[in-house]
Amino acid sequence: MPTMTPSTTEIELTPTADDHRVARHAAAAIVLTVAEAAIPLPLPGIKPGLANIITLVVLARWGWREAAWVALLRVLVGSLLLGQFLAPGFFLSLTGGVMSLVVLGLAMHLPKRWFGPVSQSVLAAFAHIGGQVLVARVWLVPHDGVFYLVPIFALAATVFGLANGLIAARLLGDELAESGVSAADAAK
Amino acid sequence: MNRVVALRNWLAAWAAYLRAGDFLVLGAALMVCVLSALTLWQGGHPDKAIIRAGGRVFAEVNLNAPRIVEVPGPLGTTRIEVQPGRARVAADPGPRQYCVRQGWLNSAGAVAICAPNEVSLSLSGRNADYDSLNY
Numbered sequence: 001m002p003t004m005t006p007s008t009t010e011i012e013l014t015p016t017a018d019d020h021r022v023a024r025h026a027a028a029a030i031v032l033t034v035a036e037a038a039i040p041l042p043l044p045g046i047k048p049g050l051a052n053i054i055t056l057v058v059l060a061r062w063g064w065r066e067a068a069w070v071a072l073l074r075v076l077v078g079s080l081l082l083g084q085f086l087a088p089g090f091f092l093s094l095t096g097g098v099m100s101l102v103v104l105g106l107a108m109h110l111p112k113r114w115f116g117p118v119s120q121s122v123l124a125a126f127a128h129i130g131g132q133v134l135v136a137r138v139w140l141v142p143h144d145g146v147f148y149l150v151p152i153f154a155l156a157a158t159v160f161g162l163a164n165g166l167i168a169a170r171l172l173g174d175e176l177a178e179s180g181v182s183a184a185d186a187a188k
Numbered sequence: 189m190n191r192v193v194a195l196r197n198w199l200a201a202w203a204a205y206l207r208a209g210d211f212l213v214l215g216a217a218l219m220v221c222v223l224s225a226l227t228l229w230q231g232g233h234p235d236k237a238i239i240r241a242g243g244r245v246f247a248e249v250n251l252n253a254p255r256i257v258e259v260p261g262p263l264g265t266t267r268i269e270v271q272p273g274r275a276r277v278a279a280d281p282g283p284r285q286y287c288v289r290q291g292w293l294n295s296a297g298a299v300a301i302c303a304p305n306e307v308s309l310s311l312s313g314r315n316a317d318y319d320s321l322n323y
Contacts, residue, residue, distance in 0.1 A: 114212075115210060116210055118206055119207075147228055151228060158214065158221060161217070166202050169205035170202075170205060
């Protein structure tokens with residue numbers, strides 16, 4: 001028997017253009033996650049979250065569904081690469097990712113004229129840190145002492161939310177210019 | 189000077205990506221930072237001084253007005269001075285004067301103990317800095 005006949009149990013996956021796009025964006029986000037893990041930071045839980053720039057750009061260009069795919073793939077593969085899969089850090093990332101996706105799903109409906117990527121980024125950063133603090137309080141450190149760090153986390157969310165939002169806005173800037181709304185117009 | 193201009197241009201280029209509502213969100217975010225720091229970091233203001241003598245509560249004094257409390261003990265009289273927001277053992281007949289040398293107590297949960305004269309002074313508040321103290 002020639003082995004050329006396809007077996008009946010074989011499943012053939014044909015990735016669509018959408019799948020390729022999700023994979024490309026997720027790969028970029030994963031690279032940022034891994035690169036960021038090399039930056040020494042003073043407090044656990046505080047990181048720039050550069051991968052969220054990719055989430056913001058995908059959200060603006062391709063919508064929430066695709067942004068959710070990219071963000072969750074990034075959390076999963078990023079944790080596998082860093083040896084964090086199913087460790088506490090993974091669940092913190094997952095909670096943060098899910099919470100910020102929920103908030104992004106709401107924030108994307110804010111009027112575009114007044115609220116840009118920076119608003120979305122800051123709101124998502126707060127949702128991220130909020131979800132993480134709650135999980136930490138309920139599960140990892142069952143003591144109110146966790147809340148002592150909330151002001152620091154809030155400040156980090158503001159600063160990194162602003163920085164990531166600005167970078168995302170800049171990456172999206174060309175697109176806005178093409179559609180007739182330049183960043184300068186939008187700022188007015 | 190050129191550097192200042194360049195920096196200003198650089199900042200202006202980034203600021204161009206901010207929209208009106210973004211400032212609102214950033215302002216709210218900073219508010220959350222400041223308010224959370226104020227509420228979570230206030231470190232327990234004391235509101236009451238509890239004075240014990242011989243293991244029993246001798247007096248509970250509000251920390252609103254200045255006042256001097258004289259507490260009798262086996263060695264003599266311990267003088268406790270209360271001022272708005274703080275309290276101290278001003279004088280004690282004990283030999284080593286540990287509680288006097290502790291100076292002013294000003295955080296909730298702080299304690300000064302004059303063991304020889306069996307007098308202690310502790311401050312209480314809603315959020316004490318210490319859960320408990322052991323000696």
